[in-house]
Amino acid sequence: xxxxxxxxxxxxxxxxxxxxxxxxxxxxxxxxxxxxxxxxxxxxxxxxxxxxxxxxxxxxxxxxxxxxxxxxxxxxxxxxxxxxxxxxxxxxxxxxxxxxxxxxxxxxxxxxxxxxxxxxxxxxxxxxxxxxxxxxxxxxxxxxxxxxxxxxxxxxxxxxxxxxxxxxxxxxxxxxxxxxxxxxxxxxxxxxxxxxxxxxxxxxxxxxxxxxxxxxxxxxxxxxxxxxxxxxxxxxxxxxxxxxxxxxxxxxxxxxxx
Amino acid sequence: xxxxxxxxxxxxxxxxxxxxxxxxxxxxxxxxxxxxxxxxxxxxxxxxxxxxxxxxxxxxxxxxxxxxxxxxxxxxxxxxxxxxxxxxxxxxxxxxxxxxxxxxxxxxxxxxxxxxxxxxxxxxxxxxxxxxxxxxxxxxxxxxxxxxxxxxxxxxxxxxxxxxxxxxxxxxxxxxxxxxxxxxxxxxxxxxxxxxxxxxxxxxxxxxxxxxxxxxxxxxxxxxxxxxxxxxxxxxxxxxxxxxxxxxxxxxxxxxxxxxxxxxxxxxxxxxxxxxxxxxxxxxxx
Amino acid sequence: xxxxxxxxxxxxxxxxxxxxxxxxxxxxxxxxxxxxxxxxxxxxxxxxxxxxxxxxxxxxxxxxxxxxxxxxxxxxxxxxxxxxxxxxxxxxxxxxxxxxxxxxxxxxxxxxxxxxxxxxxxxxxxxxxxxxxxxxxxxxxxxxxxxxxxxxxxxxxxxxxxxxxxxxxxxxxxxxxxxxxxxxxxxxxxxxxxxxxxxxxxxxxxxxxxxxxxxxxxxxxxxxxxxxxxxxxxxxxxxxxxxxxxxxxxxxxxxxxxxxxxxxxxxxxxxxxxxxxxxxxxxxxxxxxxxxxxxxxxxxxxxxxxxxxxxxxxxxxxxxx
Numbered sequence: 001x002x003x004x005x006x007x008x009x010x011x012x013x014x015x016x017x018x019x020x021x022x023x024x025x026x027x028x029x030x031x032x033x034x035x036x037x038x039x040x041x042x043x044x045x046x047x048x049x050x051x052x053x054x055x056x057x058x059x060x061x062x063x064x065x066x067x068x069x070x071x072x073x074x075x076x077x078x079x080x081x082x083x084x085x086x087x088x089x090x091x092x093x094x095x096x097x098x099x100x101x102x103x104x105x106x107x108x109x110x111x112x113x114x115x116x117x118x119x120x121x122x123x124x125x126x127x128x129x130x131x132x133x134x135x136x137x138x139x140x141x142x143x144x145x146x147x148x149x150x151x152x153x154x155x156x157x158x159x160x161x162x163x164x165x166x167x168x169x170x171x172x173x174x175x176x177x178x179x180x181x182x183x184x185x186x187x188x189x190x191x192x193x194x195x196x197x198x199x200x201x202x203x204x205x206x207x208x209x210x211x212x213x214x215x216x217x218x219x220x221x222x223x224x225x226x227x228x229x230x231x232x233x234x235x236x237x238x239x240x241x242x243x244x245x246x247x248x249x250x251x252x253x254x255x256x257x258x
Numbered sequence: 259x260x261x262x263x264x265x266x267x268x269x270x271x272x273x274x275x276x277x278x279x280x281x282x283x284x285x286x287x288x289x290x291x292x293x294x295x296x297x298x299x300x301x302x303x304x305x306x307x308x309x310x311x312x313x314x315x316x317x318x319x320x321x322x323x324x325x326x327x328x329x330x331x332x333x334x335x336x337x338x339x340x341x342x343x344x345x346x347x348x349x350x351x352x353x354x355x356x357x358x359x360x361x362x363x364x365x366x367x368x369x370x371x372x373x374x375x376x377x378x379x380x381x382x383x384x385x386x387x388x389x390x391x392x393x394x395x396x397x398x399x400x401x402x403x404x405x406x407x408x409x410x411x412x413x414x415x416x417x418x419x420x421x422x423x424x425x426x427x428x429x430x431x432x433x434x435x436x437x438x439x440x441x442x443x444x445x446x447x448x449x450x451x452x453x454x455x456x457x458x459x460x461x462x463x464x465x466x467x468x469x470x471x472x473x474x475x476x477x478x479x480x481x482x483x484x485x486x487x488x489x490x491x492x493x494x495x496x497x498x499x500x501x502x503x504x505x506x507x508x509x510x511x512x513x514x515x516x517x518x519x520x521x522x523x524x525x526x527x528x529x530x531x532x533x534x535x536x537x538x539x540x541x542x543x544x
Numbered sequence: 545x546x547x548x549x550x551x552x553x554x555x556x557x558x559x560x561x562x563x564x565x566x567x568x569x570x571x572x573x574x575x576x577x578x579x580x581x582x583x584x585x586x587x588x589x590x591x592x593x594x595x596x597x598x599x600x601x602x603x604x605x606x607x608x609x610x611x612x613x614x615x616x617x618x619x620x621x622x623x624x625x626x627x628x629x630x631x632x633x634x635x636x637x638x639x640x641x642x643x644x645x646x647x648x649x650x651x652x653x654x655x656x657x658x659x660x661x662x663x664x665x666x667x668x669x670x671x672x673x674x675x676x677x678x679x680x681x682x683x684x685x686x687x688x689x690x691x692x693x694x695x696x697x698x699x700x701x702x703x704x705x706x707x708x709x710x711x712x713x714x715x716x717x718x719x720x721x722x723x724x725x726x727x728x729x730x731x732x733x734x735x736x737x738x739x740x741x742x743x744x745x746x747x748x749x750x751x752x753x754x755x756x757x758x759x760x761x762x763x764x765x766x767x768x769x770x771x772x773x774x775x776x777x778x779x780x781x782x783x784x785x786x787x788x789x790x791x792x793x794x795x796x797x798x799x800x801x802x803x804x805x806x807x808x809x810x811x812x813x814x815x816x817x818x819x820x821x822x823x824x825x826x827x828x829x830x831x832x833x834x835x836x837x838x839x840x841x842x843x844x845x846x847x848x849x850x851x852x853x854x855x856x857x858x859x860x861x862x863x864x865x
Contacts, residue, residue: 067741091747103745105738107803108731116731120747123728168747294656345847352798353850355602355659359791360842367839370832474832478787482667485660524671527664534657535649 016079018043018172018203019064019095024073026059033059034070035227041172046194046204048214050238051224052248057207058100060224061176065097066090078171092120096170098161100177104149110160111136111145117167132167138200139163139193155186162193172203179210191216215239223247261393266515267508272400274507276462279407280480281487281499282414283458289431289494290451293343293354297362299481301456303369305331305463306472310378313467319384320468321406327460335456339449362477369474378472385468403465410461411500418496427451431494459484479523483510486530492543502541505529560715567707576703580775582816583710584768589796589808590717591764594724596794597802599757600654600737604790605662606765608669609639611785613766614773615673618685628697632770636763643762644755651751654740663787670785684780687773697774706775713771714809717764721805724760733757795842801854810853 019041026034034056041047049057062068064075066087075083082090105113114132115125122128136142139159144152149160158178165173179190187210194217198204208214214221214235221238223231225247231238238244284298305327312318312326338361346357389396418424430437430447438444470476487506491498506526514522533540567576588606595601616638617631626634650661674682690696699705724730732753735743740750773779792815800811822834849855 065745067744086749087744088747088749091745097745099741099745103739103742105735105742107738108734112731116735117746119728119731125727128728164746288656292656294660342843342847346850349846349850351600351655352596352602352794352802353846355604355656356791356794356798357843357846359795360839360844360846362839363791363835364839364843367832367835370830371836375830375832482663486664489657489660518675520675521671524668527668530664531649531661534653534661538652538657 016076017041018045018078019205020074020076021060021064022074022076024060024063024070024075026056026063026068026070032227034063036073037224037227037229039222039229039232041203041205043171043203044198044201045219046198046206046217048206048208048218048221048235049224050208050211050214050221054226055224055247056227057224058176059227061097061174061207064090065095065174091168091170094169094171095174096165096168096172097174098158098165098176098178100180102154102157102161104157104160104164106148106150108149109146110141110149110152110163113149113160114163114167117164120168132163135163135167138196139166140189155182155189158182158190159193162197166197166202170202172205173197174205174207176207177209178206179208179213182210187213211239263515265394266511268394268396270508270511271504272397272404272507273510274504275404275407275411276466276503277483277487277507278500278503279411279462279465280459280484281491281503282411282496283455283462284484285488285491285494285496285499286427286431286451286458287455288488290427291343291347291448293347294358294485295343295452295455296355296358296481297338297365297477298455298459298484299477299479300362300365300369301331301334301459301477302463302466302480303472303474303477304334304365305460306467306470306476307369307373307463308460309464309467310380310472313380313383320380320464321384321402324406324461324464327464328457331460331463332453332457335453336449338456339452343452344445344448362481366474366477373474375474380467380469380472383468397469399468403468406465407462410458414458415496423447423450427454483523483526486526486533488540489530490533490540492540495540495542498540498542563711564708567704573703576707578817578820580703580707580710581820582812583707583714584771585793585796585816586809586812587710587714587717587768588765588793589800589812590714590721590805591761591768592793593797593802593804593808594721594733594764595757595761597797597804597807598725598730598737599733599754601754601757602655602659602794603662603758603761604659604787604794605664605666605669606761606793607785607787607789608666609643609762609765610769610772610789611669611673611779611781612639612642612762613769614779614784615679615685615769616766617770618687618773618779619679622685622688627695628770628774629695632697632767635770636766639762639766639769640759643758647755647758648751651754652740663790666785666787666790670781673781673785680780682781684778684783687777687779689777698777706771710771710775713767717767718805718809720760720764725805729753729756795845797852798850799845799852801852804854807852807854814853 017040021037021039024034024037025032037060049060051057059068063070066085069084074081077093077095082093105116111132114135115128118128118131122131133142133145136145139162141156141159141163144156152160162178179187182190191213194204206217218235221233221235222229223238223244230243230247231241280302284295287293287295308327308330309320309323312323313320342357342361346353383399385398385402387398389398418428426437426442427447427450429440430442430444434444483506487502488499490505491502506529509525509529510522513525566579570576588610592603592606596603613635616635617628620626620631620634621628646665650658653661673679679685690698692698692700694705732743732748735746735748736750736753743750769784772784796811796815797808799815800809801807819838822837826834
């Protein structure tokens with residue numbers, strides 16, 4: 001049993017969904033990056049969001065986590081509305097995220113990076129160090145804690161970014177393409193990590209391209225294409241859905257039902 | 259009163275087009291390699307001195323010294339890029355900011371050392387005198403300098419849009435990575451842009467020398483004003499720099515006229531601040 | 545709090561003792577004056593470093609806070625006979641307020657854009673003070689000659705009291721920097737320096753912390769300004785509000801090592817003696833050679849050792865301070 005990341009008491013389990021997006025729309029000029037998107041994530045789930053490039057996955061992430069402001073629609077977290085909230089406030093409330101291009105702090109060691117995340121919940125350095133070491137042990141980076149963050153491999157950098165997010169003790173962790181560029185072995189390591197994170201009480205929403213990972217970790221899959229949600233279901237349902245296949249392969253391909 | 263207003267508008271336009279030319283050089287450098295050249299004003303100063311010495315020693319009119327100014331400043335720009343700026347590009351942001359300050363201080367004091375801090379003036383350029391249009395006084399050297407600046411700016415537009423190198427520069431400005439993938443030698447584009455930007459401001463110096471005082475510290479204020487113009491026009495936008503130069507020139511003279519001449523440069527700096535606060539991409543920037 | 549090692553503490557104490565004994569060994573006014581400049585610019589560089597080296601806001605407008613501090617305490621002294629020590633605090637507070645007022649709209653500016661905004665700010669302040677009759681405009685202000693005493697913050701017979709006061713100010717600024725660097729604030733500043741996105745995603749209120757950095761920096765810089773006024777007894781915009789002072793402060797920090805606590809002090813200890821001595825030896829004829837060397841020096845350091853002296857010692861792996 002690993003460290004518990006929950007900043008709040010266990011008996012706070014309410015009947016509200018962890019995350020809910022209602023009619024979220026985000027326009028850039030005339031382009032609808034997100035067009036009237038609805039979805040719900042229940043506590044304890046791992047939900048994957050997939051879709052071809054340009055489908056609006058990262059835009060949706062940014063809208064949920066406060067980096068973009070949606071033009072219309074509503075987003076709630078644990079029943080509380082968070083639309084238009086500042087990004088750091090949303091993080092304080094318990095939503096952590098990673099980025100498509102890994103964002104870590106270059107002039108700091110691995111430990112210092114994670115400490116910076118941990119400091120969200122502490123005001124003193126000592127408890128932040130303890131928390132950071134706890135998280136690094138959980139994510140398997142503890143041996144490398146004194147290394148400069150820029151010297152890590154890409155897989156370790158991603159792991160570091162996840163560690164930093166976990167150090168903020170989130171209820172919901174949103175991962176943006178954390179499997180991209182990983183070898184087979186590293187991939188399995190990341191999948192295991194995600195499963196362990198869920199076991200410790202954190203809900204996960206994951207944007208992913210690597211289908212094997214999606215199949216293995218997801219309770220549900222949401223499919224976006226050209227800014228719209230085109231399908232939602234179990235991984236098995238989604239992967240044989242005609243519309244989904246066409247979204248990825250284009251209209252030219254005929255879909256042969258299996 | 260109305261005459262004085264028109265006079266200020268005329269003055270504003272006259273200086274504005276020169277600001278445009280200076281700013282075009284700066285925005286080119288900024289847009290292509292994302293580095294601020296704090297020595298840009300000192301290149302202007304060198305252009306002015308080149309013109310001055312050619313006039314004083316060989317009797318060459320400033321307008322005819324333009325080819326020499328262009329060549330000299332182009333080479334200087336190449337050298338400074340190759341031996342100083344390119345090395346700092348991979349370094350920390352702080353170093354990139356400070357290095358051109360160093361070059362600026364060096365050049366300004368080199369001028370003091372070589373030519374003393376005295377103020378110089380070109381007494382009688384080829385085209386001199388004043389036109390009287392009603393109650394409006396139009397200084398002929400200023401007018402010629404302005405027209406010259408507009409013509410050079412036009413040449414720059416055409417160069418950037420019609421020639422292969424020019425288009426490569428624009429491409430690198432818009433998306434460096436894409437340009438690289440298209441086979442454009444971005445390092446070469448960097449040096450050409452830096453050299454070209456320096457040459458343009460050298461030409462502006464030649465124009466300015468027909469009526470402005472020439473002294474080692476003259477680059478300081480012009481350099482700072484150029485930043486404001488570039489910001490207002492939009493970093494990297496040549497058309498933006500052109501339009502913004504005129505606006506800043508007018509703001510300077512009209513602000514001085516309506517409020518207080520002592521604050522005329524303060525208005526320009528205020529324009530910079532308001533631009534980056536409200537519309538950071540400037541008028542025409544991306 | 546980070547624990548200082550025994551080695552670090554004893555090194556600091558040794559340096560402190562040497563510096564404290566310095567004026568007794570070198571009793572001529574010129575060396576003492578050079579050291580006072582080292583302390584004063586050192587303090588301004590430490591103050592700059594808090595917002596620049598740590599939080600990534602590279603300001604080239606520090607001179608505005610220096611001038612605000614100097615003018616505020618002097619104006620209060622001349623016009624309302626306010627004690628300069630009180631004036632010092634008021635000057636610092638006003639500088640901090642002005643810093644917040646200008647810093648807030650600049651909250652999203654980084655890198656070059658912030659740098660130029662800071663220059664614009666400094667120049668606007670200088671232009672304004674040059675035309676503000678209340679504080680003497682371009683003619684400046686002369687401080688009244690008062691009885692020599694600590695309470696009056698004025699000494700005529702010797703530079704020694706000024707020496708120790710400025711040293712104390714420097715030590716205060718270093719202590720502030722130490723507390724900032726080794727606290728939650730320090731980590732948050734460094735996150736902000738890396739990128740606003742990283743900071744936000746870790747729950748940092750970027751605007752708030754940027755303002756704090758700017759305000760602390762402004763307060764300390766203003767303190768140095770008040771000292772200058774009490775030391776030189778004359779102020780005018782062309783002495784206390786000019787861009788070259790801001791550039792010098794940045795350069796000192798870079799030379800010594802921005803982003804470290806002692807770096808700026810090392811930079812001041814190197815640059816001030818060098819610049820004073822070259823100025824005296826080469827500069828008085830007005831040939832510009834001293835400034836030529838200065839400019840070349842800046843360029844070379846930026847290209848070849850941008851991490852400064854401190855960067856030479858703290859290698860790859862772990863930073864110690």
